[in-house]
Amino acid sequence: MVFKFQRAEGTDYLSKAAVAGALLKKHILYAVGGFFSVVFGTILIMSITDPTMRDDILLAICFLLPSLFLVYRGRVCSKRLDSANYYNTFLEGDIDGFVALEDLTKEGLDAGKVRTELELLFRKGFFKNCTLQLEGNKSGIVLPDKVQVEESRMIKVTCERCGAVNAVRLGGTGECAYCGSTLIGKE
Numbered sequence: 447m448v449f450k451f452q453r454a455e456g457t458d459y460l461s462k463a464a465v466a467g468a469l470l471k472k473h474i475l476y477a478v479g480g481f482f483s484v485v486f487g488t489i490l491i492m493s494i495t496d497p498t499m500r501d502d503i504l505l506a507i508c509f510l511l512p513s514l515f516l517v518y519r520g521r522v523c524s525k526r527l528d529s530a531n532y533y534n535t536f537l538e539g540d541i542d543g544f545v546a547l548e549d550l551t552k553e554g555l556d557a558g559k560v561r562t563e564l565e566l567l568f569r570k571g572f573f574k575n576c577t578l579q580l581e582g583n584k585s586g587i588v589l590p591d592k593v594q595v596e597e598s599r600m601i602k603v604t605c606e607r608c609g610a611v612n613a614v615r616l617g618g619t620g621e622c623a624y625c626g627s628t629l630i631g632k633e
């Protein structure tokens with residue numbers, strides 16, 4: 447039981463491959479988009495200020511816009527990574543195997559936006575070892591590894607000697623983490 451709980455705590459919910467892929471994409475978009483934005487931005491300024499280069503204005507704009515778009519896509523990629531990391535902190539901190547959508551929207555985020563963003567992140571494969579549940583009245587993220595812990599019913603037992611609250615498996619026994627007294631797992 448204790449072993450399972452420890453394993454659950456060590457579970458990764460963020461896909462390292464997806465994160466690495468998104469990071470690489472972000473860097474490439476920033477580098478390529480940034481480089482060409484500077485190049486065509488400079489050409490644009492030159493063509494505006496230099497009368498002999500007037501014909502190049504349109505051309506410079508035609509190349510500058512897609513370059514800026516690449517930078518914008520890099521920014522989208524970066525924000526997506528931030529979001530994935532943000533949601534992951536909730537998953538790692540969870541103990542009962544379920545993170546409700548409401549809990550993820552607490553930080554002043556719009557519920558609809560969180561839902562859309564999570565759907566996208568799951569579709570893009572950012573998360574693993576968990577599933578997004580959007581049907582029924584309980585929407586949220588299910589963490590099967592931690593659900594196993596929940597199924598074996600850890601209950602809170604107050605130590606009779608020192609008053610500390612410990613988690614003990616229902617029907618089992620445990621030891622108070624503070625004073626070492628034997629604890630009985632019954633409600």
Ligand SMILES: [Zn+2]
Nearest residue numbers: 605608622625
């Ligand atoms: Zn105690």
